[in-house]
Structure formats: structure tokens, C-alpha cells
Amino acid sequence: MPELPEVETTRRGIEPHVCGQRVSGLIVRQRRLRWPIPARLGRHLQGHRVRAVRRRGKYLLLSIGQGTLIIHLGMSGSLRILRHDQPPGPHDHVDLLLNDSSRLRFTDPRRFGAWLWSAGPGEQHPLLATLGPEPLEAEFNAAYLHALSRGRRLAIKSFIMSSQVVVGVGNIYASEALFRAGIHPARAAGRISAPRYRRLVATIKEVLTEAISQGGTTLRDFVDGEGKPGYFRHELRVYKRSGMACQQCARTIRDVRIGQRSSYYCPGCQR
DNA sequence: AGAGGTACCTGGCAGC
DNA sequence: TGCTGCCAGGTACCTC
Structure with missing residues (x-):
């Protein structure tokens, strides 16, 4: 479900x-997520104030007391605020209880998500320590991508989806950014010129920024913290559009498997 | 070191 | 209607 725009929207x-509220409790109905929710998590959180809600890649970082609650939404996770208690559904695995009697409810049918604790600010946690730059920051630029890609035979789509290279670019936005940049998704990363990387960096930033402003992409069931869907799906130009005509050149959009992921491209516009 | 495959899990859908 | 197989927005971890 969530890529960077959906996580940022959340x-x-x-x-x-x-933010600013004190944690009054934690209800864990299903401990078995991607990794088991730590048995002592509730004790770390209880009674402490939420000082900030940050994001690093697709990880949400809630600064609570002196530590950090790390939340990942996986493929199918979502968070929403409940003003009052409501009977939990079968996939409502965790509630974070807040002192104004509202709660943050975590729903995740596939259970690829995570709730973890870091004693410090969170960025030093093993899962976050090796992440690449944020795509919307200045350090993510053409010179960086071009230099990093030299000699790499990996498909460009897999390359930009690697969290060591850049965080937050998932399967939807990788296809969309490559279409806008005119680059074939299977092209070897090491065989793309600096000017084309300039274009690609610009389209990655553009696609993510647009998607955030639209509240993300809702394909099946993504909703933000208040239950509203995202509208970026109306802007998708190739994703899930195989068999349809390209809006730019009218050729038929194709799909191909790259790194076990469905990938969509226009054979006329992308080389 | 880099590249590719597997694993985790549930639900929805196409095809028979 | 019911079964089977495949697909899904992520990513750590394993092997070659």
C-alpha cells in the first residue's frame, strides 16, 4: 500500500x-508482525509524551520520552485516529492509547508492517542506519545517482527502488518517474548518461511531490489518518495501464517483470 | 560486491 | 459454488 507519499500523508x-499527548496505554492484539512487537514496548511508552512525528523513508518515527517508536506500514498497513473506542476488526493489531481518550489504531491485513522501539532518536537503529538519502532533499541529485550507478548492471527501476540508493521510491512511483523521464525500466543503471539522470532525479522529485499534494495514491484501500483516500491514482500514466494507449504517443503500454515486480512502460516514449 | 531469488502474510480475483 | 493459482503499494536475508 504505502510508498513515501502515502507514509507522508499518514x-x-x-x-x-x-503530538504533545501523553501515552496512556498500548493494546497489542497481534504481536506477530514482520518482527514481533517487543514485549516491553508498552512500558517504554506508558506515561511519556509524544514530542514529534517524523518520517525517514517509509518509516514513521514517533519521538516518545527519550526514545523512538518506529512504525512501518509494510504493504498493507494503515494508521488512523479514533476519537473513541470502536470494536476492533480482525486486522486491527495495535492501539496506542492517548490521554485525551482518543487512540491511534494500526491495521495491517498482511502483517508486513512493524512496531519497534529504539532507545535513542531512531536514526541509528539498524534498519535505518544504512538508508540512502531522502528523495526530496538536495543531497539526492544527478551527480550522486550518476556516480553511484557506474558499473552497475542492475535495471534502473530496481536501482531507484533500492533503499540503499534512495528511500521512498516504490513500485508505483518508480514506473511513473521513469515514464516521465523517458527511460526504459530495464535499462542497466550503469549505462544511463548524466543528462538523463538529471531528468530522472527531476521526475522522481516531481512525481513524489505531486503525489503528496494529492494525498497519495489509493489503489485499493489506502486512506490517510482521517480515513480519506488519495487522489494521485488519477495522475498515473503507465502504472496498471498495460494494454491502454499512451497519452503521449498513443502506443500500447506494456508490462514486464523486473526484479519480481510488475513494471509498466511505454515502448514508444521510453528507451 | 553485486545480483537474484525467497520468505514473511492475507485477501481478492480470474479461470476452471 | 468452490477450488487453485496468481497477484498485490515492502524489504530483510540468503545464496551464488
Whole structure:
């Protein structure tokens, strides 16, 4: 479900409701997520104030007391604010209880998500320590990508989806950014010129920024912290559009498997 | 070191 | 209707 724009949309949705509040409890109905929720998590959180809701890649970082609650939404996870208790559904695995009697509810049918604890600010946690730059920051630029890609035979789509290279670019936005940049998704990363990387960096930033402003992409069931869907799906030009005509050149959009992921491209526009 | 495959899990859908 | 197999927005971890 969530790529960077969906995680950022979630962050913005929950931040005003959660920030500044004290944690009054934690209800764990299903401990077995990607990794088991630490048995002592509730004790770390209880009674402490939520000082900030940050994001690093697709990880949400809630600064609570002196430590950090690290939340990942996986493929199918979502968070929403409940004003009052509501009967939990079968995939409502965790509730973070807040002192104004509202709660942050975590729903995740596939259970690829995670709730972890870091004693410090979170960025030093093993899962976050090796992450590449944020795509919307200045350090993510053409010179960086071009230099890093030299000699690499990996498909460009897999390359930009690697979290060591850049965080937050998932399967939807990788296809969309490559279409806008005119680059074939299977092209070897090491065989793309500096000018074309300039274009690609620009389209990655553009696609992610547009998607955030639209509240993300809702394909099946993504909703933000208040239950609203994202509208970027109306802007998708190739993703899930195989068999349809390219809006730019009218050729038929194709799909191909790259790194076990469905990838969509226009054979006329992308080389 | 880099590249590719596997694993984790549930639900929805196409095809028979 | 019911079964089977495949697909899904992520990514750590394993092997070659």
C-alpha cells in the first residue's frame, strides 16, 4: 500500500492529533508482525509524551520520552485516529492509547508492517542506519545517482527502488518517474548518461511531490489518518495501464517483470 | 560486491 | 459454488 507519499500523508494526518499527548496505554492484539512487537514496548511508552512525528523513508518515527517508536506500514498497513473506542476488526493489531481518550489504531491485513522501539532518536537503529538519502532533499541529485550507478548492471527501476540508493521510491512511483523521464525500466543503471539522470532525479522529485499534494495514491484501500483516500491514482500514466494507449504517443503500454515486480512502460516514449 | 531469488502474510480475483 | 493459482503499494536475508 504505502510508498513515501502515502507514509507522508499518514504522518501529516496523525501528527496534529498525536503530538504533545501523553501515552496512556498500548493494546497489542497481534504481536506477530514482520518482527514481533517487543514485549516491553508498552512500558517504554506508558506515561511519556509524544514530542514529534517524523518520517525517514517509509518509516514513521514517533519521538516518545527519550526514545523512538518506529512504525512501518509494510504493504498493507494503515494508521488512523479514533476519537473513541470502536470494536476492533480482525486486522486491527495495535492501539496506542492517548490521554485525551482518543487512540491511534494500526491495521495491517498482511502483517508486513512493524512496531519497534529504539532507545535513542531512531536514526541509528539498524534498519535505518544504512538508508540512502531522502528523495526530496538536495543531497539526492544527478551527480550522486550518476556516480553511484557506474558499473552497475542492475535495471534502473530496481536501482531507484533500492533503499540503499534512495528511500521512498516504490513500485508505483518508480514506473511513473521513469515514464516521465523517458527511460526504459530495464535499462542497466550503469549505462544511463548524466543528462538523463538529471531528468530522472527531476521526475522522481516531481512525481513524489505531486503525489503528496494529492494525498497519495489509493489503489485499493489506502486512506490517510482521517480515513480519506488519495487522489494521485488519477495522475498515473503507465502504472496498471498495460494494454491502454499512451497519452503521449498513443502506443500500447506494456508490462514486464523486473526484479519480481510488475513494471509498466511505454515502448514508444521510453528507451 | 553485486545480483537474484525467497520468505514473511492475507485477501481478492480470474479461470476452471 | 468452490477450488487453485496468481497477484498485490515492502524489504530483510540468503545464496551464488
